[in-house]
Structures are given as structure tokens and as C-alpha cells.
Amino acid sequence: MTRRKVKLAFISSNSARKASYNKRKRGIIKKVRELTVLCDVPGCIIISNPFNPDETAVFPDREGAMQVIERYRNTAMKDESKNVNQQSFLLQRITKGREKLERLRHDNHEKETGIRMLDCIQNNKLPDNLSIPDLHDLDKIVEKNLKEIENKLVQLNLSN
Amino acid sequence: MTRRKVKLAFISSNSARKASYNKRKRGIIKKVRELTVLCDVPGCIIISNPFNPDETAVFPDREGAMQVIERYRNTAMKDESKNVNQQSFLLQRITKGREKLERLRHDNHEKETGIRMLDCIQNNKLPDNLSIPDLHDLDKIVEKNLKEIENKLVQLNLSN
DNA sequence: GGAGCTATACTTAGTGA
């Protein structure tokens, strides 16, 4: 009907862009599926939705894509530069976190000791359990964060 | 020239499969690039090479793909656990706030009506403007709180 | 093996319901 030649540039019209996005997304996913079947090749694709950030198009699915990505990471190990950086970054964070945790533990210990001493002086005996919830909670939060970072690092190591 | 209809199945001929793989791979990457430009969307694709496991086709490149993947991981995780709860919590607060506001408005209206009637009776005319500052202020405070909560929710949605 | 060609199949922009 009309001219249909499209130049390769951002489509400024909101509705036109959305229409194009949906059609092309479907087309691409179809083609990827065809390729994986025709050639029996693992492949994946991830495309964000510009109109709904919650919805990301993924082929073949979340898990399948992650498998392909992991495999890719494994084989692409030679290209170490980036992961090494990422790894050293995480190691740095772990070190800092551990230091912070140590400081907290030290502080807590001092405070506990002080309280124990006071208690000892007042009651003339040392209690078995002394609960300082706030301090321990802080401790736990830091520890939990560290665990998360460590898990990330472990995943990274496994995938390298 | 000859039949070109291709059924969606593994191509057994080695050479034909390789030819098809190379042509289609190029086509797909071209289409993904077009989509990312036309719609300004982050997207990536990873396709293994069936003939050379060391060589994996990646768009836009290793780092770009990893960025897309990380973003996808983060947003996918966030949604499931954290934001859903936070969001429903905020929605609950908005609903309750709206109900409270409605009750206040209803009360105000009744009071206004009562005062207008009194005024009408005393002066034998209906005033155009009747200011009841205290009630209106209360109204505004509630509304302001609601706005703040709604803004939070909007931000949350945008960041997803 | 890949490069180039061409006829055909497929994709999709624009449109209207």
C-alpha cells in the first residue's frame, strides 16, 4: 500500500515502536527457535521490554537461557580479563566486609565484657547467658551480606 | 529454482547444516541489532557454534551480553521476592488511606451542610464561600500522605 | 570449504476493524 522502507533508527512514535517491537520480537524468537532445531545448537536470547520493565522476553526460557549462558562462560574462559576484575572486586568487598565484621565482633566483645564485669560486680557472680540483641542483630546482618557476596563469588568460580 | 520449503527439523547433511547455520546466524544477529536500535532496547543473544565449540556467536559482545544478563537476573529476582511484597504493602496502605479520606470528606460534607443550613436560617441567604479551615486542613494532610505513598509506588514500578 | 546468485518463502509496516 504505502512505502515501507524503514531506516535503521529509533522509532519516535510510541505506538509504532511498540507495534514494531512486538512483531519483531516474535519474529526473532521464531528464527532463533528454528536455528536451534535445524542445527541442533544451544542458543538463547534476552530482550527487555521497553514498555514494561517487568517483562523480559527470554528464549528458550529462564533456565534454558541460564544454561546456555553458563556454557558460554565455561568455554569463553580464555577471555579472562573481565571475570578476573569482577572476581577481585568481589574479593575486595568480602575482605572489607570481614574487617567490618571483625570490628563489630570486637566492639561487641568489649561491651559484653563491660556488662559482664558490671554484672559481676553487682551480683558477685558471672551469668551464663547475656543477651545483647541489637548488637547481635547488626552482626547477623553483616554476616548475611557477606554470605550473599560469597555465594556470588562461588557461582562465578564454578562458572569459570 | 528448486523446492525451497524447509520443514522445521534437524538438517542431517553436514554441509547443508553448516551453510544454513552461518546464513541464519547472520540474519538473526542482524535482526536483533535492528530491534535494539529501532526500539532502543537492551538485548543479547548467544548461539553456540555446532562445528566449533570454542566459537560462540554473541551479540552485542561478551560484555554487553553479560550486562543484559545481569540486569535480567537482578530484575527477575527482585520482582519475585522483595518488590512484590513491598508493592502489595503500599497498595494496602493506599487503599486504607483512601477509605479514611472518603470518611473525612463525608463527615466534612455533613458538617458543612449543617453550618450552611444554620447560616441560611440566621441570615436568610446562602453564602458562596464557606471556609472551614480545620476540616479542610485535615483533609489535605491525609491527601498529602497518600500522594507520598503513591509516588513511592510509582518509583518502585519505574525501577522495575 | 566459501562467495555470489536468484527464485521463492518469510517477515513486517501500514492500515482498518
Next chain:
DNA sequence: TTCACTAAGTATAGCTC
């Protein structure tokens, strides 16, 4: 909004070199 339609543009199977 999303569907279906269709013309025009694009991708590619099969071929030759």
C-alpha cells in the same frame, strides 16, 4: 488495545563457480 490483511521488503535454500 489487539487482531487480520496485504504489499513491499528481506532472508535464505539450492545452485554455480
